[in-house]
Amino acid sequence: MTDAGRADAQREKVTDIPLSEISEFPDHPFKVNADEAMLEMAESIKQYGVLVPGLVRPKADGGYEMVAGHRRMKASELAGMETIPCIVRELDDDQATIIMVDSNLQREHISPSEKAFAYKMKLAAMNRQGQRTDLTSAQVGRKLKGSESREILAEQVGESRNQISRYIRLTELTPSILEMVDDKQIAFNPAVELSYLAEKEQQALFETMQSEDCTPSLAQAQRMKKLSQDGRLNVDVIFSILTEEKPNQKEKLTIKGERIDRFFPRDFTVKQKEDLIVQLLESWYRRRQRDQER
Known part of the structure; x- marks a missing residue:
C-alpha cells in the first residue's frame, strides 16, 4: 500500500x-x-x-x-x-471523558452543578491517565500527582486551583440543595460551606429552608459547617440559625399595586404615590399623638 x-x-x-x-x-x-x-x-x-x-x-x-x-x-x-x-x-474511558468534558465546557451557559461534576470527572481521568507534555518527553506515561493535575486543569479552563477545588466541593451537596444553587436561590460561596454538612444535616437544612422560605447567608453557612464538624448541628440549631434576623435582610413591607392604584389619579408616578402615602401616614401619626395627649 x-x-x-x-x-x-x-x-x-x-x-x-x-x-x-x-x-x-x-x-x-x-x-x-x-x-x-x-x-x-x-x-x-x-x-x-x-x-x-x-x-x-x-x-x-x-x-x-x-x-x-x-x-x-x-x-x-x-x-x-x-x-x-x-x-x-x-x-479508552479516560480519553473519552476528557474529550466529553472539553467539548461541553465550550458552551455559553454552564450551571454550577455541571461545572462541578465535569471538573471532578476530568480531574479523575487526568490522574489515572497521566499527562504528557510531548511525544518525546521523558515524562510520557508518568502518573501525575493530584496537585499537578489540578494545576493543569485550572490553566486549561481559566480558573484558579482553589476555585476548581471549590466547584468540586459542590458535588458533595444533596441533589435538592444543588438544584437550589443552579437556580441561584443559594449563592456559590455559602453552597461551598454547606457541602461540608453530612447528608442528614443537609436534608434537615433543605426541609427548614422550604418551610421557612429562607436560605443561609455565608456567615450562617460557615457557622453550620463549624457546628457540624463539632458534632453540635441538629434540626433545632439549623432552625434557630436560619430564622434569626440578618442585618441586610430585615423584614420589608410590600404593598401590591392593584390594592392601592384605585386611590390615585391615573397619571400619578410611583414616586408621587409613595410621597402621598408618607404624607397621609404622617398626618395620621400626628392625629394619634394629639388624641393620646388629651
Missing part, C-alpha cells in the same frame, strides 16, 4: 449512524434540556441537517457511545431524524 493509501485508510470518516444505536455517555454531567435553544437547533437540523458531526466510540457489546454531540443528538431526535453524522473513534 502506498503512503497516500495508508493515510487515507487512517483518516477518520464521517458516517451516518442510526440514533437507536447510540447511547449517552455514562454519568454525563451536562444537562440536555428541550429548551428554546434546543428547539431552534432542531428546526435548523430540519432545514440544513447536522453541520458538525458528533464523536462516538464503539461499545464492546455493540452499538456506539456518544462522546461529543449530546445536544445535536437530542435535537436530531426532536427534528424526526433517524440518523446522525458521526466520527467513530477508538477511545
Whole structure:
C-alpha cells in the first residue's frame, strides 16, 4: 500500500449512524434540556441537517457511545431524524471523558452543578491517565500527582486551583440543595460551606429552608459547617440559625399595586404615590399623638 493509501485508510470518516444505536455517555454531567435553544437547533437540523458531526466510540457489546454531540443528538431526535453524522473513534474511558468534558465546557451557559461534576470527572481521568507534555518527553506515561493535575486543569479552563477545588466541593451537596444553587436561590460561596454538612444535616437544612422560605447567608453557612464538624448541628440549631434576623435582610413591607392604584389619579408616578402615602401616614401619626395627649 502506498503512503497516500495508508493515510487515507487512517483518516477518520464521517458516517451516518442510526440514533437507536447510540447511547449517552455514562454519568454525563451536562444537562440536555428541550429548551428554546434546543428547539431552534432542531428546526435548523430540519432545514440544513447536522453541520458538525458528533464523536462516538464503539461499545464492546455493540452499538456506539456518544462522546461529543449530546445536544445535536437530542435535537436530531426532536427534528424526526433517524440518523446522525458521526466520527467513530477508538477511545479508552479516560480519553473519552476528557474529550466529553472539553467539548461541553465550550458552551455559553454552564450551571454550577455541571461545572462541578465535569471538573471532578476530568480531574479523575487526568490522574489515572497521566499527562504528557510531548511525544518525546521523558515524562510520557508518568502518573501525575493530584496537585499537578489540578494545576493543569485550572490553566486549561481559566480558573484558579482553589476555585476548581471549590466547584468540586459542590458535588458533595444533596441533589435538592444543588438544584437550589443552579437556580441561584443559594449563592456559590455559602453552597461551598454547606457541602461540608453530612447528608442528614443537609436534608434537615433543605426541609427548614422550604418551610421557612429562607436560605443561609455565608456567615450562617460557615457557622453550620463549624457546628457540624463539632458534632453540635441538629434540626433545632439549623432552625434557630436560619430564622434569626440578618442585618441586610430585615423584614420589608410590600404593598401590591392593584390594592392601592384605585386611590390615585391615573397619571400619578410611583414616586408621587409613595410621597402621598408618607404624607397621609404622617398626618395620621400626628392625629394619634394629639388624641393620646388629651
